Amino acid sequence: MHFAPESREADLLNTVTEEMQRLMQLINDLLNFSRYQNGLQKLKLAPCSIETLLEEARARYEGQAQEQEIVLMLDIQEPMPRLHADQS
Structure with a gap:
């Protein structure tokens, strides 16, 4: 249509x-x-970086945000602890 x-x-x-x-x-x-x-x-729990997870989330939604003229930014305060999580 x-x-x-x-x-x-x-x-x-x-x-x-x-x-x-x-x-x-x-x-x-x-x-x-x-x-x-x-x-x-x-679940495959393993140590993972919070920064990496946040960057992946930002990248995943960046296109949708741009369509609505929204800028996604990360302001990460170092050092960040590591998480035990399943990254898949």
């Missing part, structure tokens, strides 16, 4: 697309949680 970029229909289609993506992510998260609970998948 093609609508004029500024039309109400295009806006609604974008909203539906975004909500479908969120719903798919929620479903995948619930499936993963179920796998962990049933022992089908195990």
Whole structure:
């Protein structure tokens, strides 16, 4: 379907697309949680850097933020402790 970029229909289609993506992510998260609970998948805990996790999160959402003219910045105070977490 093609609508004029500024039309109400295009806006609604974008909203539906975004909500479908969120719903798919929620479903995948619930499936993963179920796998962990049933022992089908195990957490692999290892020391990891908080800075690295924060940078990965910033990079993941940077495109969406730019679309809304939002700048994501990290201001990390050194030294940061290491976490035991599953990085996958």
